[in-house]
Amino acid sequence: MSNCIGPVMIRQCLKCRGPLQLSSRAYSVLPPPRDSEEKEMLDRMLRVDHAGEYGANRIYAGQMAVLGRSRTGPLIQEMWDQEKKHLEKFNEILAENRVRPTALLPLWNIAGFVLGASSALLGKEGAMACTVAVEESISEHYNSQIRALMEKDPERYTELLQVSNKEFRDDEMEHHDTGLEHDAESIPGYWLLKKRYTTGCKAAIYVSQRV
Amino acid sequence: MAALLRGLRAGRTLRGLCSVVSAPPAANPQCSGLTRGIHCAALRLQDESKSDKPPPSSSSTTHHEHYQTHSAEQASTSDPAAEEASRPNTSYQDQSGEQGEEYETEEQLQVRILNAALEFVPLHGWSMEAIAAGAETLDLSSASTGMFYNGAGDLVLHFVSHCNSQLTEILAEQHKQVQLGQAEQKRTADFLRDAVETRLRMHIPYIESWPQAMSILLLPHNIPNSLKHLSTLVDDIWFYAGDRSTDMNWYTKRAALTGIYNTTELVMVQDSSTDFQDTWNFLDNRIQDVVNMAGTAKQVQSTGEAVVQGLMGAAFTLKNLTGLNQKR
Numbered sequence: 097m098s099n100c101i102g103p104v105m106i107r108q109c110l111k112c113r114g115p116l117q118l119s120s121r122a123y124s125v126l127p128p129p130r131d132s133e134e135k136e137m138l139d140r141m142l143r144v145d146h147a148g149e150y151g152a153n154r155i156y157a158g159q160m161a162v163l164g165r166s167r168t169g170p171l172i173q174e175m176w177d178q179e180k181k182h183l184e185k186f187n188e189i190l191a192e193n194r195v196r197p198t199a200l201l202p203l204w205n206i207a208g209f210v211l212g213a214s215s216a217l218l219g220k221e222g223a224m225a226c227t228v229a230v231e232e233s234i235s236e237h238y239n240s241q242i243r244a245l246m247e248k249d250p251e252r253y254t255e256l257l258q259v260s261n262k263e264f265r266d267d268e269m270e271h272h273d274t275g276l277e278h279d280a281e282s283i284p285g286y287w288l289l290k291k292r293y294t295t296g297c298k299a300a301i302y303v304s305q306r307v
Numbered sequence: 308m309a310a311l312l313r314g315l316r317a318g319r320t321l322r323g324l325c326s327v328v329s330a331p332p333a334a335n336p337q338c339s340g341l342t343r344g345i346h347c348a349a350l351r352l353q354d355e356s357k358s359d360k361p362p363p364s365s366s367s368t369t370h371h372e373h374y375q376t377h378s379a380e381q382a383s384t385s386d387p388a389a390e391e392a393s394r395p396n397t398s399y400q401d402q403s404g405e406q407g408e409e410y411e412t413e414e415q416l417q418v419r420i421l422n423a424a425l426e427f428v429p430l431h432g433w434s435m436e437a438i439a440a441g442a443e444t445l446d447l448s449s450a451s452t453g454m455f456y457n458g459a460g461d462l463v464l465h466f467v468s469h470c471n472s473q474l475t476e477i478l479a480e481q482h483k484q485v486q487l488g489q490a491e492q493k494r495t496a497d498f499l500r501d502a503v504e505t506r507l508r509m510h511i512p513y514i515e516s517w518p519q520a521m522s523i524l525l526l527p528h529n530i531p532n533s534l535k536h537l538s539t540l541v542d543d544i545w546f547y548a549g550d551r552s553t554d555m556n557w558y559t560k561r562a563a564l565t566g567i568y569n570t571t572e573l574v575m576v577q578d579s580s581t582d583f584q585d586t587w588n589f590l591d592n593r594i595q596d597v598v599n600m601a602g603t604a605k606q607v608q609s610t611g612e613a614v615v616q617g618l619m620g621a622a623f624t625l626k627n628l629t630g631l632n633q634k635r
Binding site for chain 2: 146186187190191194196197199201202
């Protein structure tokens with residue numbers, strides 16, 4: 097039965113809109129999905145990753161708006177530039193694989209900026225505490241994605257694991273460590289702040305996967 | 308039911324095969340080997356199952372037909388030899404032209420019935436009668452409509468998804484042409500207009516009964532499926548139009564095109580002009596509206612930015628004038 101392709105199967109293959117003949121690049125970060133379940137799983141992962149990078153971008157923008165002209169300006173600018181690169185990569189992947197971006201993007205736009213700005217108003221330590229908390233949530237999220245993909249089929253997803261997850265996760269961990277280095281923990285009420293930020297991030301991740 | 312009929316047909320083919328094998332090969336000088344004989348029988352059986360004639364009851368008639376097919380074959384001896392080599396013994400398993408598959412799934416059978424039923428839609432409307440008539444043309448009993456729990460909804464949804472796949476094929480073909488450099492990339496507005504027009508033209512053979520189909524699609528238990536078909540249609544059209552946005556534009560573009568498509572469909576249903584010219588004019592105007600709106604939105608945004616800059620400049624000048632900017 098595998099050597100004959102009736103018209104129904106062709107139609108079904110066409111319905112599975114993988115990047116087969118539509119991508120002009122020789123390689124693609126994602127393998128063409130085998131079935132709609134896999135496509136949905138990958139869609140969800142990419143959607144939330146994209147939303148995460150978009151949010152992180154806005155958080156740093158908020159922080160820069162307040163602390164841009166202070167001593168920590170260049171440091172925040174550097175971390176922001178790396179986030180911008182991540183966002184660009186995800187934009188590419190989303191466009192190529194026809195993944196729907198999350199509908200809450202305007203919300204993350206405003207919420208991220210407000211979060212960054214309000215944490216920066218608490219001073220440099222506040223901004224660093226926010227960075228530490230957010231980067232920790234994002235790294236945790238990337239790790240769980242890596243675990244899920246490795247469980248399913250490490251060879252199939254090597255590209256995705258290598259580029260988006262491992263590389264980006266390492267960058268986020270670096271930001272996390274930078275934040276700690278720059279006296280994030282010295283702010284009074286650090287644990288409370290951190291708890292609040294991480295809970296907010298978890299809720300955002302949960303919602304972005306679905307909407 | 309379908310299985311029972313297949314069993315009957317299998318019985319017929321076996322009887323035909325047995326009668327051929329029992330004909331003495333020695334009496335036939337032209338028949339060189341048993342494989343040739345089986346091949347001839349297979350060809351005859353294929354014809355038989357396609358036209359659904361009753362099998363020959365006497366061996367002499369079999370013999371004659373055997374001679375006839377064989378002599379007709381002698382004219383092109385190279386082809387049968389090649390064909391023989393490629394499909395030696397499996398051709399007698401061929402049933403009703405299903406290219407070598409051993410059996411068909413229920414889904415494929417449903418698709419075949421629904422495709423056949425589409426012919427009867429102008430006569431019976433989108434209903435179980437059309438499905439029953441379609442089943443009868445495939446030599447199945449009209450009771451096989453029991454397979455379709457959703458009744459007319461199944462027929463309409465099948466037609467919609469069939470049209471959507473056809474459109475996707477056409478758009479993919481055009482895309483390939485553009486990538487090969489054999490065709491020019493159309494402007495977005497033109498592309499959208501052509502895609503929507505192509506898709507709506509597929510309704511023309513059924514336009515009389517299309518309002519009934521639309522109302523069936525709006526039934527509560529059909530709404531999730533019809534929305535899904537509509538969203539994949541709109542997503543496909545925008546994808547091939549070159550949209551690669553990953554922000555809110557993704558949503559606004561698709562919402563706009565959905566609005567255009569739905570309103571144009573409604574206009575088409577009550578259009579009585581020649582070749583639906585009024586509908587295509589309406590479509591043109593709507594697409595132009597959307598393009599204008601997008602342009603206006605951009606203008607508003609850049610004007611807003613310019614105004615903000617102007618205000619900030621004015622505030623700064625004021626601060627200078629009142630001396631608030633001086634460092635004391």
